[in-house]
Amino acid sequence: MIGSSLVPCGQFKTSYSEDTTLFLTPASRRFCIAAIVLAAAAPLVLGPYPLTLMIQIGFFAIAALGLNILVGSTGQISLGHAAFFGFGAFASAWLNSTVGVPVLLAIPLAGLMTTLLGLLFGIPAGRLKGLYLAIATFASQYILEDFFARATWFTGGSSGAMAAPASLFGWELSGDRQYFYVVLVFLVVMFVLGANLLRTRDGRAFVAVRDHYLSAEVMGVNLTRYRILSFGISSFYAGIGGALYGHYLGYVSAEGFTILQSIQFLGMIIIGGLGSVTGTLMGTCFMVLLPEVTEGAVSLIKQVVGDVPGLTGALAYIKEAAIGLAIVLFLIFEPDGLVHRWRTIKSYWKLYPFSY
Amino acid sequence: MSRDPSIVPDRHPVLEVRDVSLGFGGVRALTGVSFSVAKGELFSIIGPNGAGKTSMLNCISGRYRPSSGQILLDGSDVTGLSPNRRATLGLGRTFQNLALFGHMSVQDNIMVGRHHLLKNNALTGALYWLGARREELAHRRVVEEIIDFLEIAPIRKAQAGTLSYGLRKRVELARAMAVSPKVILLDEPMAGMNLEEKEDMARFIVDLNEEWGMTVVMIEHDMGVVMDISHRVMVLEFGCKIALGLPEEVMANDRVKVAYLGIDEDEQVA
Ligand SMILES: Nc1ncnc2c1ncn2[C@@H]1O[C@H](COP(=O)(O)OP(=O)(O)O)[C@@H](O)[C@H]1O
Ligand SMILES: [Mg+2]
Numbered sequence: 162m163i164g165s166s167l168v169p170c171g172q173f174k175t176s177y178s179e180d181t182t183l184f185l186t187p188a189s190r191r192f193c194i195a196a197i198v199l200a201a202a203a204p205l206v207l208g209p210y211p212l213t214l215m216i217q218i219g220f221f222a223i224a225a226l227g228l229n230i231l232v233g234s235t236g237q238i239s240l241g242h243a244a245f246f247g248f249g250a251f252a253s254a255w256l257n258s259t260v261g262v263p264v265l266l267a268i269p270l271a272g273l274m275t276t277l278l279g280l281l282f283g284i285p286a287g288r289l290k291g292l293y294l295a296i297a298t299f300a301s302q303y304i305l306e307d308f309f310a311r312a313t314w315f316t317g318g319s320s321g322a323m324a325a326p327a328s329l330f331g332w333e334l335s336g337d338r339q340y341f342y343v344v345l346v347f348l349v350v351m352f353v354l355g356a357n358l359l360r361t362r363d364g365r366a367f368v369a370v371r372d373h374y375l376s377a378e379v380m381g382v383n384l385t386r387y388r389i390l391s392f393g394i395s396s397f398y399a400g401i402g403g404a405l406y407g408h409y410l411g412y413v414s415a416e417g418f419t420i421l422q423s424i425q426f427l428g429m430i431i432i433g434g435l436g437s438v439t440g441t442l443m444g445t446c447f448m449v450l451l452p453e454v455t456e457g458a459v460s461l462i463k464q465v466v467g468d469v470p471g472l473t474g475a476l477a478y479i480k481e482a483a484i485g486l487a488i489v490l491f492l493i494f495e496p497d498g499l500v501h502r503w504r505t506i507k508s509y510w511k512l513y514p515f516s517y
Numbered sequence: 518m519s520r521d522p523s524i525v526p527d528r529h530p531v532l533e534v535r536d537v538s539l540g541f542g543g544v545r546a547l548t549g550v551s552f553s554v555a556k557g558e559l560f561s562i563i564g565p566n567g568a569g570k571t572s573m574l575n576c577i578s579g580r581y582r583p584s585s586g587q588i589l590l591d592g593s594d595v596t597g598l599s600p601n602r603r604a605t606l607g608l609g610r611t612f613q614n615l616a617l618f619g620h621m622s623v624q625d626n627i628m629v630g631r632h633h634l635l636k637n638n639a640l641t642g643a644l645y646w647l648g649a650r651r652e653e654l655a656h657r658r659v660v661e662e663i664i665d666f667l668e669i670a671p672i673r674k675a676q677a678g679t680l681s682y683g684l685r686k687r688v689e690l691a692r693a694m695a696v697s698p699k700v701i702l703l704d705e706p707m708a709g710m711n712l713e714e715k716e717d718m719a720r721f722i723v724d725l726n727e728e729w730g731m732t733v734v735m736i737e738h739d740m741g742v743v744m745d746i747s748h749r750v751m752v753l754e755f756g757c758k759i760a761l762g763l764p765e766e767v768m769a770n771d772r773v774k775v776a777y778l779g780i781d782e783d784e785q786v787a
Contacts, residue, residue: 180657183645354643361642361649362635365621369629372618379578380696381604381633394639436620 183356200345204338212337214449219344220405222445223351225429226438227398232427233435234359235391236371237286238295241302242426245396247418248305249275249403251316254324254413264327264408268347272401279396280389287388302420309415321414324407344405351401356438358394367391368436428488434498443499451487452480530589531556531732532577532700537586539572539756546572547583547756554700559726559733561743564753565776570736571613573753574702577734578610579603591699605633609698611689613705613736619678623688626677627663630695631656663691666729667721683714690721694731701725703735707742715739719746744768752776 184190204212228242253271256262262270282301289297309316316322326335327343334340358364366387369377378384407413425448433444459476462469495502530553539547546569554560562570575581577588579600588596595603609630618626635656641648664670667687672680677688686706693701706722707715719742725731726746737743743750744764752760752773760770767773 357645357649358639358643361645361653362632362637363639363642365625365629366632368621368625369618369632372620373616375580376612376616376618377629378600379580379604379610380629380692381601382629383599383601390639 183353183360197345197349201342204341209337212341214453216337216341216344216409218442218445218449219341219348220402220409221426221429221449222402222442223348223405224399224402225426225433225445226352226355226441227395227402228426229430229433229436229438229441230355230358230367230398231391231395233430233437234364234371235367235388237388237391238291239298239392239395240295240420240423240427241282241298241300241305242395242399243418243420243422244302244305245275245279245399246403246406246422246426247309247413247415248278249400250324250407250413250418251309251322251403252400253404254322254407255315257325257408258323264325265329265343268327268401268404268408271404272397275400275403276393276397279399280393282396283389283392286392287385299420302423306415306418309418316413316415319415321412322407324411324413326411327408340409344409347401347405351398352438352442355398359438363387363390371436425484428484430498431488432491432498434500437498437500439503440498440500443503447487447499448484451483455480455483529556530554531591532734533587533589534573534577535587535589537573537576537583537588539569539576539581539583545756547576549586550753550756550758551586552751552758552761554732554734556699556732557726557730558748559722559735559746561747561750562734562736562753563738563740563743563750568753569756570753571704572756574610574704574734574736577700578608578702601633604696604698607697607699608702609693609696609700610702611686611693611704611706613708615682615685615689617677617685617689617692619676621677622674623669623677623680623691624657624660624664624673626688627660627691627695628656630692631660634697659697660695663694666724667691667694668717683710686710686714686718687721690718690725694725694729698731700732700734703733703737705736705738707737707739715742722746 182190184193200215203215207215224242224246228239231237231239249271252274253264253267256267256270256274257264282298286294286297286301310318312318326333327340328334334343359367366377366382369380369382370384370387374384403418429444429448430441431444432447433442434440456476459472459479463472491498532554534550534552537547537550538545550569550573552560562573564570572581576583579595579598579602583596586596587594590603590606590608593606595606595608598606618629621629635652637649637652664673667690669684669687669691672684672688677685680688686709690703690706693703703722707718710718722733722735723746726733735743735747747764749762750760750764750767751758752767752770754772754776759776760767760773762770
């Protein structure tokens, strides 16, 4: 959406269907397919730790895309996304262990359950704006955290819930290598669905509500309905991401789904680019890899300078501070996110060497 | 020179405003205004700044709820309906201050106008190839016709917020046309434009009315244009209707001369 004016020159479309493809240019289509193929080959070459990181990027990116549809495209705000992510994790574990639904079916069903929950919370939230909305979603974070602690039948309470590994036709997909492909398939499907949504009627209505709600209403868009719907869709993505997370860890405990995680989700979409599908993935990569890079930098300092007293002990704080710092720096210097930088670089090279 | 219509105003009113009053605290923005607009008519509302013209359009489009009176669209009472319901029933409008979706492309802005006519939803939209594709393309064709008519093809991919003022006004007209409304409300479509842009816009509005058969209600300050292209003109002053009739009748009205055109009768005599 944002930056759609940066279509490379020399692109001429001769039919409407050609003009409404998922990708702006054939080049970006090829790039995307190549990226998927490369990702599919990753488990064959990557070591276990990088693979873990890629799996994390996968389920976080799915959840972050939901938040980006809500915040970036519809212009709402949510400080409770991690709680919906957590609800999806618990719901899928519960569906599998208590109801007996196979994991690969439990994951989308958990997404639907989380959608219903999101719609429920969206009904009051859809009528609020600005600070009031922020506070209402903040409240939903704590209401759900409290629910996780109390609803022992659903979450196992303080001892948490076990989440069985996925299996397909009796073949257990438990190792990281197998599970990577499960996450990759969900990631691709969810991103294609999201991109399609944003180029059709309801996706345009979301952006219209964000850009100018009064004229959206005059164009026939029911504002409350679309704000609530956006909460529902955002929760669907959160639920699927959370479910994938739960079955990956094998164990779901309420501790992971705090306000801090909600803010990290916001960080992902701010850094990646509000309202951008591609940007969501970039921002998630950034957020997942930043602590690793920070750790690398700290150990480099230790090698060069020697062990500064307290540095190792402070590592956990440094990692968190780096996330906060990154969000602030992006808000100041690159408010359109990584995706904007990426487009600028692309259009620079398109015209190279006549770049001015 | 006014166009001489064979339109009979009160026989097929597509829009009827009955005794509408509107107040903001102590300020009376509108006092008992009534008029009706016939199918196919180009109806103008004029009056000094603050006369209540925009408030009138806001009452019609549902932004404001009149404190008394009724609004009928194509015979049915819409007074209590929300703006989005009225769009569905066939009301399109543009705004005095620009109100485009700034980050969307021109084309997508206009597609939003098709919102109430499109049937696809979040699910069929997400499943694009199995769902929304055919319908989206059909409506793109309609949008493309509007784009051609308003001569904005070269900017269809541009981000709306980056366009010049005159072009943005034109895109707003396109978006309102895309609603396929029974009545289109234009709030100062030529304000702030240069002469050339004004001439283009006047031509578009006349063609819209004559070739597309659209019923137009327009607020405009440029008296030359108003008298030239309108079938009938209504004059508002301090929220009251002081004249309504053919352009030449309105021009000849003494109260209008005093109130709006700033011509003092005594001065004229002297
Ligand atoms: N939302 C509002 N709140 C308070 N007063 C308003 C509002 N809208 C319009 N008015 C008042 O109503 C009167 C008519 O305004 P308006 O309809 O904008 O006039 P026009 O379009 O003819 O210039 C003005 O006195 C204006 O101050
Ligand atoms: Mg006005």
